Amino acid sequence: MSDSGKRDSAEQAEFRSYCRDWLADHHPGEPTVRLPQSPLEIMTRDQLDYLQAWQKAAYDAGLVGCDYPVEVGGGGRKDCQRVANEEMQAARTPFFPNVIGLGMAAPTVLHHARDDVKRELLPRLFSGEDIWCQGFSEPGAGSDLASVQTFAEPKGDRWVINGHKVWTSLAHFAEWMIILLRTDKSHKYEGLSYFVVPIRAALGKGVSVRPLIKMTGETGFNEVIFDGLEVDDRYRLDELGKGWQVAMTTLLHERGAGELQAPRAGGLKSRESHSATARSLLELARKTPRGAGTAADDPVLRDRMMQQVIREEALKENQRRARVPALLDHPMRLPLQNKLLASELGQDTARVALEVAGAAATLYMADEHAPDRGQWPLAYMNSFGMTIAAGTSEVQRNILGERVLGLAKSK
Amino acid sequence: MSQPNNYGFGEEAALLKSSAAKFFAQHLPVDRLHARVAGSHDPYRCPEAPWPQELWQPMVDLGWTSLAVPESAGGLGMPCVAVAGLVEELGRAAFPCPLLGTLAASYILAECGDAGHTAQQEIVEGCAVALALTDKTGSWDIASSGVTYDGEVLSGGAHFIQDVRKATRLLVSASGAQGLQLFWVSVDADGVGVEPDAIVDLTRDQGRVTFNGVAASRLGDAGAAALDRAMPALWVLLAADMAGAAEWLLQTSVEYARSRQQFDHPLGFFQAVKHPLVDVMIHVDATRSLLYSAACAIDHEPGRARQLAHMAQASACDTAAFSAGRAVQTHGGIGFTWECYVHLYFKRQKHSEVLWGDATWHRARLADILLGDPAAAGGSAQGAEAAA
Structure with a gap:
């Protein structure tokens, strides 16, 4: 069981139980369409319709925009989006389609737009009606x-x-x-x-x-x-x-370093898709034949997989430690690492998975024999989008070196 | 049982950590440390054990040496996260003293039930402890010992004992009729012989101890299990030491990269220097996050402590090696000299890295937990369930 809830405020605790109840009754169930690995790969109107309907339902129930002021269509709560996110993750709901709106446009509009523009735009952004x-x-x-x-x-x-x-x-x-x-x-x-x-x-x-x-x-x-x-x-x-x-x-x-927590729903995609996590990497190894046993018995691959497991745990714990001031030296030191670490971790996990899969790593999504339905080569290729977009890994290292370590600006 | 979001790292722990940082910086800043431990550069020098012995009693008086002794045994019984915070500062100061061994011994004794009580008393009174748990091959497998017991009499030899010449008591593992058991013995007991190792690290001493029919107190009758349960705490504390030392190496290298000019720019202007320093920071932060998570598990979620401690140690060993190497390289020619303080930390890190399991060993043990041990019966399917 997760550690969520242990340190909730009274408001958070009440809201958590509300979210849990609502999700128990309103989980959209197994997707009716084949969903992509992330909202950025939504290709068809069917996919979008399904996901928009889910976001609208979640917004109407108060699970989206929880910490935004009521006047702009938010929930007017304090630090509750994290609670809603944790409960949606735990309930394995689908993701929200309006990922750029929720993660980037909304906080920018809130901080910098005219009041009438906030009131005009944010409600339909939260509901997902406007992508x-x-x-x-x-x-x-x-x-x-x-x-x-x-x-x-x-x-x-x-x-x-x-x-x-x-x-x-x-x-x-x-x-x-x-x-x-x-x-x-x-x-x-x-x-x-x-x-x-x-x-x-x-x-x-x-x-x-x-x-x-x-x-x-x-x-x-x-x-x-x-x-x-x-x-x-x-x-x-x-x-x-x-x-x-x-x-x-x-x-x-x-880059995940802002003060407003973005609404983020769970990991459910569709039956045939999955995430490039360490857990799915270990599952792949256990079912991939190697010699007399499986890839999970190979000492070199075990070492590589454990490196991924440890990096994934460290990233999770960084996010936790970022909220413990007594264990921080610099307020932006952990938040500014987030995007860099998550994108490189995803890339390396997928790369190790292709090694684990062996010859079968050549098989893509249309091949019925492809391990995990060809999602690993797809994840590996898509991971480069993550290490390039939103400031490349090289730019991220410049930012960290300059803003956190105080090294001279490279240019 | 679940973990508190803030690791249970409360005000008391924060105060302990900051006062430790102040104490070490005040009493043994790095220039004084260097003067104290790096007197002879002769690679063939006789093994010495210089340390600020006059500071041990003040540390005892502050309660630091009995932090991990439970309150029921007269200690302070602070949570492991608080102890880890102190040890992080110890590592940051590369402070030569037998505190790590004494704290580690406290965790082992706490697993020994009433039989550990007298030994715990002695720690509370200020005795410094060295752990004699390693055989002559340096095996990281705690089941292996070069000491044997017959009743309460010890014979044989223990090796790679840290800070043995600073300690007054030994916690010894020995094998015999009832399997592996633990013993408590005074360093100056009859029949105990200490021989120093000539080591690279200047901030520690290390040695072998021979036992020639030594009378010792046996710590209960389930030594192997007690030691096994305490190991995660030992790994976490060593990881904290390495994280602290790594942070010193990072900050010192960053400072140099900000001030040293070449090609009309400070070194840190160049991405070939800047990016590796960022990577050192990333390593240090991963280790710190993992070690506090593991320490918190020791306090609140013992079922996950072992696997999290393996993660913390694996990460710490990589961080130790990387921070040490990059620090020398960043400093360039001066970093390669005896007069530059970096070598003190470089050597401490390379020493720590192989002390209680290196990165590969800890990852292999973690894999045994998460994927099952292929050598054991049942193969890969087992163990995985337990971890899920």
């Missing part, structure tokens, strides 16, 4: 994010946007996009401003979305072309020229 996407990267602006060139030109109290965003997950379903734009070409950082823009309403009229095909063969992310899209000035977040600071709010939450 959100993120327009940061461009063909010429990857790790060097502040060099974005997509331009917003003033036109009365409106802005006209022209340019090209890439690697935009969920753009093909999204109503709204958080977007980092250039409003001044003479200053790199101070020339950036941050907006939320309604893209779905403008498809074919100033916005076009083209799918990109990943090395896995899946779609799920896109390039988005802006050709004279007009947006009202009220959708600007914070002041003109403050886009970089606003983007830092987004990135902090994207």
Whole structure:
């Protein structure tokens, strides 16, 4: 049994028992559609419909946006999203489709948007009725994010946007996009401003979305072309020229280091999918024949698998220790490691799994003999998305070296 | 039983940790440590055991030596997380003293029932203990001993005994008619002979002890089981020492990378230097998180203590090796010299790394728990269930 609940406040304890009861009655059950490994690989309308219905139900029950103010559609609770998340994980519910909205757009909008815009946008974000996407990267602006060139030109109290965003997950379903734009070409950082823009309403009229095909063969992310899209000035977040600071709010939450806990539902996907965890790695080893026994008997593979088990436990314990001030030297030291560690752990776990699977690691999802239905090669390939997106592992190490260790800025 | 979210690391534990940090920094900063233990650089020097013996009694008076003795036996009975916090500071100071052995002995004695009572009293009174649990092959398997008993008389030899020349008591494992049993004996008892090892580490001493018909007190009649139950605590404490030393190596290397200029930049400007230092930090943090989790399990969830302690030790051994190597490399030429303090910690880490099981050994034991021992009957399917 998990340790959740042991140190709950009175409010958390009551809320936990409410969540548990509600989930017992309202778990959506075995998915009716084949679900992808994560929300970023949602490809079909069927998948989206199923997941949106689940998010809406959870929001209506109060399990989404728990810690946000009531005025913007939240639950007005204190540190209860974590409780809801733990209970949804324990109940193995499906994940929420609006992952970028919940994890990145919502905290950014809350901190930086006008009050009327918060009230307008956040309820439909929490309910999942409006899917959100993120327009940061461009063909010429990857790790060097502040060099974005997509331009917003003033036109009365409106802005006209022209340019090209890439690697935009969920753009093909999204109503709204958080977007980092250039409003001044003479200053790199101070020339950036941050907006939320309604893209779905403008498809074919100033916005076009083209799918990109990943090395896995899946779609799920896109390039988005802006050709004279007009947006009202009220959708600007914070002041003109403050886009970089606003983007830092987004990135902090994207990397799991923000103060607001993102709503995160459980690990249930569908019968044929699974997670790249150490537990599933050990299961794979136990059922993979090797010589007279199984791969689980091979001393070298055992050592490699235990390294993964230990890293996974350490990541979990880092997150726990991050909330124990007496055992911390620097407040951001553990939170800023989170994204780097989780993405590299997932990659290495999948890589070890391919070693464990042996020759059968060659088999992909369409092959009926593929171990775990070909999910391991898929997970391994997709893991590179995680070590590249949201600041590559190299950028993460720069951030840690500079912000936590105080080493000189590399550039 | 489940664990408290904050590891049960409360105010008292935090106070203990911070006062220990202050005590070590005040009484033995690294320059004084170096002056004290690194007097002779001769690789063929006679083995010495320099340590600030005058600080032992103050540590006894602070209660640190009886932290892990239960209250019922007159000790302070602090939770393992608090003891680990103190030991982390001990490692950060690379402080030469017999505290680790004395605390470790307290955990073993606590498993010995009433038979451990007299020995616990002696610890409370300030006796320092060395553990004589290792045979001449240096086996990490506690079932193996080079000492035999006949009634309460010991013969044979124990090896790789830490801080033996700083201790006044020995906790000895010996084999005999009733299997492996534990004994308590004074270092200056008749028939005890101590021979120092010539070791690399300057912050510890190590030696062999021969027993020539030595009269000893037997600690109950289930020594093997008592020792087995106490091992997770021993591993956790050693992991804490290594984590503390690793943090010193990290901070010292970072400081150097911030000040030393080459190619018109501080060293840390270059990613080839910066990224490995970040990786050292990541290693240290993983070890710290795992060791407090394991310590908390010892306090609150004994059923998971062994597997978590294996994880903590495996991680600590890797962290010790990595932090030591990167520190010398980051310091460049000066890091390779006797005058640079880094070598004190480098040597302590390389010593700790192989003391009570190295990383590979601990991972192999963890695999036996999680995947079953393929050498044992039943094969891989067993054990896995117990761990789930």
